[in-house]
Amino acid sequence: MAGKQKHTRTKNQLKMGEVKVLGSWSSPYGLRVQWALGLKSVEYEYIDEDLLNKSQMLLKYNPVHKKIPVLVHNGKPIAESAVILEYIEETWPQPHPLLPKDPYERAMVRFWINFLDNKDKVAPFITFFIGVGEEHKKAVNEAKELLKLYEEQVLGEKKYFGGEEIGMLDLAMGWMAYFGVIEEIVDVKILDAETFPRLHAWIQNFRAHPVIKNNLPDHDRLLQNYTEKRQRFLAYSPHTENA
Amino acid sequence: MAEEVKLLKTWSSRFGLRVVWALKLKGIPYEAIDEDLSNKSALLLQYNPVHKKIPVLVHNGNPISESLVILEYIDETWKQNPILPQDPLHKARERFWAKFSDEKLLPSVWGAFTKEGKDREEAMAATMENLKFVEEELKGKKFFSGEKIGLVDLVFGWLANLISIFEVVSGFNIVGEGYPLLSAWMQEFSELPVIKDTWPPRDKMIIKYQALYDKYHPAK
Numbered sequence: 375m376a377g378k379q380k381h382t383r384t385k386n387q388l389k390m391g392e393v394k395v396l397g398s399w400s401s402p403y404g405l406r407v408q409w410a411l412g413l414k415s416v417e418y419e420y421i422d423e424d425l426l427n428k429s430q431m432l433l434k435y436n437p438v439h440k441k442i443p444v445l446v447h448n449g450k451p452i453a454e455s456a457v458i459l460e461y462i463e464e465t466w467p468q469p470h471p472l473l474p475k476d477p478y479e480r481a482m483v484r485f486w487i488n489f490l491d492n493k494d495k496v497a498p499f500i501t502f503f504i505g506v507g508e509e510h511k512k513a514v515n516e517a518k519e520l521l522k523l524y525e526e527q528v529l530g531e532k533k534y535f536g537g538e539e540i541g542m543l544d545l546a547m548g549w550m551a552y553f554g555v556i557e558e559i560v561d562v563k564i565l566d567a568e569t570f571p572r573l574h575a576w577i578q579n580f581r582a583h584p585v586i587k588n589n590l591p592d593h594d595r596l597l598q599n600y601t602e603k604r605q606r607f608l609a610y611s612p613h614t615e616n617a
Numbered sequence: 618m619a620e621e622v623k624l625l626k627t628w629s630s631r632f633g634l635r636v637v638w639a640l641k642l643k644g645i646p647y648e649a650i651d652e653d654l655s656n657k658s659a660l661l662l663q664y665n666p667v668h669k670k671i672p673v674l675v676h677n678g679n680p681i682s683e684s685l686v687i688l689e690y691i692d693e694t695w696k697q698n699p700i701l702p703q704d705p706l707h708k709a710r711e712r713f714w715a716k717f718s719d720e721k722l723l724p725s726v727w728g729a730f731t732k733e734g735k736d737r738e739e740a741m742a743a744t745m746e747n748l749k750f751v752e753e754e755l756k757g758k759k760f761f762s763g764e765k766i767g768l769v770d771l772v773f774g775w776l777a778n779l780i781s782i783f784e785v786v787s788g789f790n791i792v793g794e795g796y797p798l799l800s801a802w803m804q805e806f807s808e809l810p811v812i813k814d815t816w817p818p819r820d821k822m823i824i825k826y827q828a829l830y831d832k833y834h835p836a837k
Contacts, residue, residue, distance in 0.1 A: 454713055456712075457713050461706070464708065477690055477694045478676070480689075481681045484686045485686045488685070
């Protein structure tokens with residue numbers, strides 16, 4: 375902040391310091407961070423990374439993983455989206471707390487974020503997108519089982535995973551909010567309203583929230599970009615069977 | 618009202634051991650239940666239906682799974698001898714390295730132990746690179762958390778025991794002279810009173826990991 379004079383400073387802005395987010399336009403991990411900051415009215419500078427041509431800044435701020443997202447607060451970098459979300463919650467507890475107060479309930483949120491971020495739980499959805507044949511069929515089944523777990527055991531009767539308001543787990547589940555584009559490209563629907571009415575309702579509610587609505591990847595850009603991505607994967611795939 | 622704390626673990630689990638250390642550090646009395654994972658108890662299946670894995674901490678009948686989640690829960694519930702710092706930035710750094718241990722370092726070490734040929738070489742190279750980051754993180758510090766042990770020390774604790782067992786069984790050197798800070802840390806950590814007598818019996822560990830090693834490297 376040294377040397378930068380702004381004509382109007384609100385208490386929040388002073389408290390914020392300088393906040394930067396290194397992300398990528400379609401990454402749900404980066405979006406989680408942006409959503410969290412948005413819900414807490416924390417202003418930040420967003421820097422979009424080209425992951426095929428990583429900036430010096432990214433390599434400097436995340437030398438261990440060289441990945442987005444990275445939050446940089448007053449020059450200090452924090453990497454790993456789950457770690458960043460906890461940092462944001464502790465640094466700006468109000469407005470819009472993202473974690474419950476009770477330690478046991480907090481442990482449940484952390485457990486499920488850890489669960490859904492595990493690469494074995496992400497893999498079926500990736501294979502759903504770029505797999506073919508038997509491998510694809512298996513992925514569809516595994517994905518549906520996971521969705522059933524999220525629908526019945528994690529969301530249950532609640533409006534949001536966080537209860538009445540969006541919480542940390544909702545942000546981590548945010549990838550579901552634009553999963554429809556993936557289904558459109560693959561031409562297979564798995565997250566349908568009939569099988570998953572609660573998740574479907576959750577998606578509508580989540581997407582409608584002004585902070586989320588204004589920070590979703592553009593549908594057409596996703597469609598085009600991801601269609602190309604899928605075609606590239608299929609072209610290089612060792613499988614010759616058709617889906 | 619009496620607090621009831623149970624810990625479901627196994628005799629050898631590095632993840633269960635972390636929780637033991639945290640409970641010991643804070644002086645929390647608990648009942649330890651050692652599971653036979655080839656014959657999981659009804660209690661385990663009831664308390665961790667999602668993963669059916671240990672460790673599971675059960676506090677007043679409420680189960681919590683996943684060692685890192687358990688450690689945070691313990692720290693938030695029992696405030697004496699904190700294992701996480703107050704400052705959000707330092708806390709974030711601890712959480713970052715905790716994830717690094719389990720998501721990067723451990724898989725690369727496991728790969729170096731179980732894989733063969735080119736895959737093994739790649740795993741060893743990844744291990745070397747990962748250990749370099751860990752070594753760097755110890756610069757100017759006695760423990761990862763500073764003067765006293767904290768979350769990261771507990772989470773990296775497996776290094777202080779398992780590495781030497783892997784080296785004995787496989788005949789390969791993993792943490793050698795290239796990591797003086799890490800070697801010193803492993804020694805200091807192991808000698809702490811709260812850690813000292815908690816390692817699983819070494820001879821049993823050698824037998825267990827020799828059997829695993831033989832399984833992954835069948836004699837040709």
